[in-house]
Amino acid sequence: MLGRSEWLSVLAKAPQQLFEDLWCSSDLDPSYDIIRPAEIGGIMVRGRMGGTGDPFNLGEMTVSRASVKLSCGTVGHGYVKGRAKTMALRIALCDALLQTADANKVDAKILQPLIEAKLTSDQEIADKAAATKVDFFTLVRGE
Amino acid sequence: MQIVSLSGGFTDHSKQSATAFRLMLQAMARPGQIYRISGVLPPQPMSVAMAVILLTLCDQDNSVYIAPTYQSETVEQWLTFHTAVSFADPQHANFAIGSWGELAAVDGFAYGDDQYPELSTTLICELPALESGNLRITGPGIATENWLNLKDDASSLRRPELFPRGVDMFLTAGDQIAAIPRSAKLEMC
Numbered sequence: 001m002l003g004r005s006e007w008l009s010v011l012a013k014a015p016q017q018l019f020e021d022l023w024c025s026s027d028l029d030p031s032y033d034i035i036r037p038a039e040i041g042g043i044m045v046r047g048r049m050g051g052t053g054d055p056f057n058l059g060e061m062t063v064s065r066a067s068v069k070l071s072c073g074t075v076g077h078g079y080v081k082g083r084a085k086t087m088a089l090r091i092a093l094c095d096a097l098l099q100t101a102d103a104n105k106v107d108a109k110i111l112q113p114l115i116e117a118k119l120t121s122d123q124e125i126a127d128k129a130a131a132t133k134v135d136f137f138t139l140v141r142g143e
Numbered sequence: 144m145q146i147v148s149l150s151g152g153f154t155d156h157s158k159q160s161a162t163a164f165r166l167m168l169q170a171m172a173r174p175g176q177i178y179r180i181s182g183v184l185p186p187q188p189m190s191v192a193m194a195v196i197l198l199t200l201c202d203q204d205n206s207v208y209i210a211p212t213y214q215s216e217t218v219e220q221w222l223t224f225h226t227a228v229s230f231a232d233p234q235h236a237n238f239a240i241g242s243w244g245e246l247a248a249v250d251g252f253a254y255g256d257d258q259y260p261e262l263s264t265t266l267i268c269e270l271p272a273l274e275s276g277n278l279r280i281t282g283p284g285i286a287t288e289n290w291l292n293l294k295d296d297a298s299s300l301r302r303p304e305l306f307p308r309g310v311d312m313f314l315t316a317g318d319q320i321a322a323i324p325r326s327a328k329l330e331m332c
Binding site: 033034035036037039067069075 | 148150155156225
């Protein structure tokens with residue numbers, strides 16, 4: 001079972017269509033109150049020079065966010081890239097449910113498929129990049 | 144960590160905060176006139192009017208001083224969630240909230256400097272009720288005079304002798320607000 005910042009990371013980067021399909025087929029339907037209605041705004045993404053050095057501003061990114069409270073009082077926050085108000089609300093619900101006894105159900109029906117899908121797409125990108133690697137057999141590689 | 148209630152913020156932020164801002168501007172422009180603002184349900188002991196002012200004006204670039212009887216983890220977390228405001232001591236805060244008596248007892252706020260007199264603390268003082276009373280208010284924005292039910296002329300709080308430095312204040316009670324900018328003249332009658 002993932003930690004909270006890990007599951008929020010998986011949800012925040014989820015592809016919209018896939019998340020929607022997983023949500024609709026999961027039959028999750030908790031009762032909740034909205035404490036922050038879904039809103040769209042911008043954040044500044046920061047990186048570090050060379051990956052480990054001084055921070056710098058990489059650029060702005062659109063983010064949608066929402067916060068909900070389940071009837072048991074648990075609060076969930078949803079953040080997602082892009083313009084996706086409904087998805088932000090549903091992610092907030094997932095975040096809340098993952099703090100309750102329903103955690104395993106959300107993990108199985110939503111988190112695990114998302115993680116698998118990301119691994120598959122990362123692997124595809126890596127494979128495509130590897131296919132462009134050229135092996136020089138007349139030169140000794142520097143590695 | 145206790146479960147803190149974060150509900151009660153604006154439901155339609157852009158419209159409600161714009162409406163509130165307009166009424167707050169009117170209150171500052173017509174010192175002593177009482178207006179009603181709403182849209183927010185804050186945790187105790189903040190009043191609706193006090194919380195609307197904070198949610199409309201505060202963001203991550205501001206700081207607020209919270210007087211002792213208003214200070215609690217609940218209030219701090221609620222404000223942090225809805226505004227990302229930070230917390231400071233009275234000499235450095237952009238805003239200060241508390242009851243009238245508590246804020247009057249504070250040693251000193253930020254009064255601005257001669258080049259930037261607006262860099263002062265804006266006080267949000269809670270009263271049990273807001274209505275006409277024995278304090279006479281005159282000055283810019285008032286045709287003749289206005290009256291409010293304050294108990295004293297607050298000269299030790301407002302520091303009128305420092306003008307143009309000084310503080311401006313919102314007075315709140317329930318969902319009512321009135322405002323007294325530093326340009327107003329107060330006299331007990």
